[in-house]
Amino acid sequence: MILFPNAKINIGLHILNRRCDGYHDLETVFYPIPLHDALEAVEATTLNFESSGIVIPGIAGDNLCLKAYKMIKKDFDLPALSIHLHKKIPIGAGLGGGSSDAAYFIRLLNEKFRLKLDTAAMQDYARKLGADCAFFIESKPVFAYGKGEEFKDVSLDLSAYSLVLIMPPVFVSTADAFRGVKPRIPETPLQELIKLPVEQWKEHIRNDFEESVFRTYPIIQGLKNSLYDAGALYVSMSGSGAAVYGVFADKPELPLFDESYHVFYV
Ligand SMILES: C[C@@](CO)(OP(=O)(O)O)[C@H](O)COP(=O)(O)OP(=O)(O)OC[C@H]1O[C@@H](n2ccc(N)nc2=O)[C@H](O)[C@@H]1O
Ligand SMILES: Nc1ncnc2c1ncn2[C@@H]1O[C@H](COP(=O)(O)OP(=O)(O)O)[C@@H](O)[C@H]1O
Incomplete structure (x- = not known):
């Protein structure tokens, strides 16, 4: 069986406070994008x-x-598998690639071996592997809160826009990025801000990681500026970076990027 784990972007990200367990409470909107890895598993004599x-x-x-x-094998009688992952989603990008692979692997096992896990049960398993992993069980746009593993429905459809995603030649560690941010409660919750028209997002919707990550990696700030120069309605770093996306009214004419940058029209 082969599945295609997708990436996500974050639209807005507020880091509210540091919790006793060392994690942070946050609020963000996870939005799935059609950039995929490929994940295949076939039965084998040994795990590979x-x-x-x-x-x-x-x-x-x-x-x-x-x-x-x-994790799933502790609770179910699974055979040995030969697993192949073809990696296309940039790593250290804030695109959730690793979490998506893990969530899709749970989905694959559930389907292939008829484990009869419902969505909530698969999300419970996924939460144990990473804060944003549970999102990828359904992979539909959500408002996420808590550690990023609790969800509310959000009505958001960007299909009328042209989305460009660019990965600069930088790797940002999520744990390091959290260390650089001073948590704060926003004046207006993201759940309200996300209802604004896309044309107003630039003034109102922010990613709390940007300030400190841009200080450490000014080329990410430069990338954001160049997407605004190319006419984007809204530009943001995704998650803890380093990928940056731009929302355009129409397919843009982009400046020529060095080959160390990876550009995706999604
Ligand atoms: C913060 C986000 C926003 O989208 O960053 P990105 O990974 O997308 O960049 C994600 O929710 C990340 O999810 P995920 O990458 O699964 O996080 P985890 O593996 O669970 O945690 C990695 C590290 O980030 C920190 N961490 C993560 C989530 C959170 N709510 N508070 C934290 O402080 C912890 O230091 C943890 O050790
Ligand atoms: N299947 C996987 N794909 C990508 N990274 C993985 C995977 N499994 C474990 N990792 C580890 O997770 C880290 C990055 O995870 P990823 O979710 O891609 O980060 P980010 O969401 O910040 O882009 C890397 O250090 C990598 O070694």
């Missing part, structure tokens, strides 16, 4: 994991797909 495409930092044994398999 390999990947192709973008090189994943760290050791293969720590891959979130294997963590998902081992």
Whole structure:
């Protein structure tokens, strides 16, 4: 069986406070985008994991797909699998690629072995693997709160716009990015701001990671500026970075980026 885990962008991100468990309460809108990895599993005599495409930092044994398999195997009688992940979603990007792979692996196991897990049960498993992992069980636009693993429906459809996503040659660690931010309660909750027309987002919707991440990596700020120069209605870094997206009324004429930048029209 083969599934195609998708990426997400964050539209607005407020970091509200630091919790006793070291995590942060936040509010954000997760919006799925059609940029995908490919994840395949077939029955085998021994458990095996390999990947192709973008090189994943760290050791293969720590891959979130294997963590998902081992977690579900504690509760269900699963056979050994040969797992192949083709990686296209940039890493250290704020696009949730690793979390998406893990969530889709839970979905794959559920479907392939008829585990009869409903959405809520799969989300409970996913939450154990990462704060934004549960989002990818349904992968529909949501307002997320708590650690980023509690959801409310949000009515948001950007299909009339042209979305451009650019990954600069920088890797931002999510844990490091949190260390750079001073939490604060916003004047207006994101759940209200997201109802504004896209043309007004520039003035009102912010990502709290940008200030400190831009200070450390000024090229991300430069990238944001160049998308506004190209006529974007709204530009933001996604999550803790480093990817930046622009929302345009029509497909834009972009400046030429160095080949170390990866540009996706999504
Ligand atoms: C903060 C977001 C916003 O989208 O960043 P991105 O990963 O997308 O950039 C995500 O929710 C991240 O989700 P995820 O990447 O699954 O986070 P985890 O693996 O659970 O946590 C990585 C590290 O980030 C910090 N962390 C994460 C989430 C949170 N609400 N508070 C935190 O302080 C913790 O230091 C944790 O050790
Ligand atoms: N399947 C996976 N894909 C990408 N990264 C993974 C995966 N499994 C584990 N990781 C680890 O997760 C980290 C980045 O995760 P990712 O979700 O891509 O980050 P971000 O959401 O910030 O872009 C990397 O350090 C990587 O080693």
